[in-house]
Amino acid sequence: MRFHSAFWDEWQRLYLPSLDKHLLFVIENNPVEGKAALEYLSTSPQRWAAQAVQIELDARSLQRCADVEAIREAHRSLVIGELENEVSPLLRIFSRISEDVDAALNQxxxxxxxxxxxxxxxxxxxxxxxxxxxxxxxxxxxYPxxxxxxxxxxxxxxxLAKITELRQExxxxxxxxxxxxxEQEIFTGRNDIGLxxxxxxxxxxxxxxxxxYGQRRMGKTSLLNNIGKLLPNSIIPMFIDLQGAPSSASDHAGFVYNLAREMEKSAKKQGVTLPSLAREVLKSDPFTYFYEWLDKVEQALEENTVLLALDEFEVLDNAIAKGRFDEQDVLGMLRHLIQHRPRFKILLAGSHTIEEYQRWASYLINVQVVHISYLKEAEARQLIERPVKDFTLRYEPNAVERVLQLTRCHPFLVQLLCAEIIVLKNEQDPSIRRLATLxxxxxxxxxxxxSGGFFFADIQNNQVNATGQAILRFIAAQGEGAIVSRQRLLQEFADADIxxxxxLQRELIEEVADGYGFQVELIRRWFV
Ligand SMILES: Nc1ncnc2c1ncn2[C@@H]1O[C@H](COP(=O)(O)OP(=O)(O)OP(=O)(O)O)[C@@H](O)[C@H]1O
Ligand SMILES: [Mg+2]
Known part of the structure; x- marks a missing residue:
């Protein structure tokens, strides 16, 4: 190695082509000398070679991982320097996967x-x-x-699947x-809302x-995905997630194009083929062409009507507020649909009322609110005791009651808690595994x-203000089921009234007699 000019001539600035290959060869055959050379070169003008070699070494060590045990260890030896280069994102991917595997195997x-x-x-x-x-x-x-x-x-x-079966987990x-x-069998209830x-x-x-209208995680999107089951065949639901493609478009042409594509996709799932809309024609006058396309869609619908369900309407509002789309064009288009296209029914879904979004209120008159809230008790029981066919966990009666009490039949919270119960049961002895107790x-x-921290943190950080948090903590501290009088809260907090x-609107507390208490015990626990 020392005969190579990169080492005896520290001013060697010429690009020395196969230096990296040479270095790799040395490292593989004489690790000690190789490593010293690598360190030396990383501060010399031939730094490029040291870097290339380091990348190749990393690649080789990742490639040597032959089982999950090796993968879980890999992140410990990967050094991703502070200096960003082209491979850092790649190495970070491997490092994160390795950490995730490690965390999983710790279960x-x-x-x-x-x-x-x-x-x-x-x-x-x-x-x-x-x-x-x-x-x-x-x-x-x-890649390999x-x-x-x-x-x-x-x-x-x-x-693992085989082991699960063997150990009867x-x-x-x-x-x-x-x-x-x-396709998911676990979707439960909501017939009343369908009606x-x-x-x-x-x-x-x-x-x-x-x-x-419903609070976060109350099941709006799940319901829209499953609404076809609850509606007569003559109503064809088309689901548009406004958080996705339409709102992220950069102009009106992109917006209507994405909208049309989502409608087409939705219709296809239900066996209805819509004419397609070419992107190029939209450039000059997107809305006019979109309306022409709607004419064709109406013909394709024959006697049926469309329920155009726009999920997360708040996101579109945000795009309008930022000036990406013009309010009059986009919301005017919705109004046009409502007023002049009897075949289209518009449904918005979100966790805010129209009153909170004034912009919409002036375009969409006479909006009828369909409130989606907790499951019915019987629906929640089903989710606990018979979430799917062949469910092998049974509950003692008081254990079911307790889940109902803790979650108040909130669909997400029922699933969250029941999933954790299964995690616990699977760690217990097989003799007691199949019966859940209080x-x-x-x-x-x-x-x-x-594990549901993201849900609770969202309430705390995004849905209430500082006073709201303080009031929630205050009520929470009084214990399970406690009702705190209005009087008392007004004394404690200056702007409690507003x-x-x-x-109340966020459905976090409820009015009982002349006081307030938490609606859901699990949420109270978070604020304790
Ligand atoms: N009908 C249902 N049956 C069983 N579980 C449900 C049902 N609806 C919702 N869930 C549970 O609640 C979770 C959240 O549902 P979903 O994402 O549909 O709520 P969302 O109201 O659209 O929430 P966000 O406001 O965050 O968009 C689901 O992952 C599922 O665990
Ligand atoms: Mg949703």
Whole structure:
């Protein structure tokens, strides 16, 4: 090595082509000398070679991971320097996957390892797709590695599934945090809301727009995904997530194009083929062409009507507020649909009332609110005791009662708590595993508060103001079921009066006699 000019001539500034290969060769054959050379070069004009070698060494060490145990350790030896370079994002991906695998393997039961590992496998699939699309030389180098990691993880998940069966662990059907799709058996209840919508849609000759109004995580999107099951066949629901493509478009042409595409996709799922709308024609006068397209859509609908469900309307409002879209054009288009297109019924969904969004109120007159709130008790019981066919966990009667009390039949909270109960049961001895007791429910509470932290933190940070937080903490401190008198709160907090209405509107507290208490015990626990 020392015969190489990079070492005897410290002023050597010429680019020395195969220096990196040479260095790698040395490191592999004489690690001590190689490492010293690497350190020396990293401060010399031949730094590029040291860097290239380091990247290749990292790649090789990641490639050597042959099982999940090796993958879980990989992040400990990966050094991602503070200096950003082209590979840092790649290395960070591997490092994070390794950490996630490590965290998953720390779970006690095979079943509980499998859940987070499935997330890891999903991520790996996504990365693999992205890697495949890139022709960047480093991405190309790391592609086979991510592929091999994916294989290792998916194979291990399969092994775990076998172990779960052998050890008779309970398979959790609960889905937390993502809206339920049409295929998911666990979607429960909501027939009453379906009926209310039908009444409004079919019977009110004024065809008012509907607002599906409910607090965060109350199940608005899940309901919209499943609404087809509850409506007669003559109403074709088309679901548009305004948080997605339409609102992220950069201009009106992009907006209507994405809107039309989402409508097409939705219709297709229900066996209705809509004409497609070409993007180019939209450039000059997007709304005129969009209306022409709607004419064709109406023909394709024959006798049917469309329920155009726009989820997260607040996001579109935000885009209008930022000036990305023109209020009059976009909201005027909705009004046009309501007034002149009897085949289209508009439904907005969100966690705010129209009154809170004045802009909309002036375009959409006569909005009818359909309130979505807690499940009915029978629906929540079903979610606890028979979430899916072949569910193998039974509950003692008082344990079911306790889940109902703690969650007040809030669909997300029922799923959250029940999922944690299964996690606990799977760690217990098989002889007592299949029966959930009151003690199990109590033990799952802290776990649920922790794993559902994002839900509770959103309430605390985004839905109430400082006084609201203080009032909630004050009531929470009085214990389970406590009602604090209005008088008392007014004494404690200067601007309590205006805050009450906010807390009531967010459905966090309720008025009982002449005082206020928490609506949901689990939420109170968070504020203790
Ligand atoms: N009908 C239902 N049956 C069973 N579980 C449900 C139902 N509706 C909602 N959930 C549970 O609540 C969670 C949240 O549902 P969803 O995302 O549909 O709520 P959302 O009101 O759209 O929330 P956000 O305001 O955050 O958009 C789901 O992941 C699921 O666990
Ligand atoms: Mg939603």
């Amino acid at each position: 006690a039961s095979a079943y509980n390892q499998r859940l987070p590992l499935r997330d890891v496998a999903d991520k790996l699939n996504l990365h693999l797709q992205n890697f495949a699309r890139s022709s960047d030389k480093y991405t190309v180098r790391f 590695i991510i592929k091999s990691w994916r294989e290792i993880v998916t194979n291990y998940i399969k092994e 309970i398979d959790s059907p609960y889905i937390i945090g993502v809206p339920l799709t049409l 209310r919508m039908i009444e409004q849609l079919l019977l009110d000759y004024r065809r008012p727009p509907l607002l599906l 003690a199990d429910v109590e033990a799952a509470i802290p776990e649920a508060l922790q 805050t009450f209405s906010l807390l």
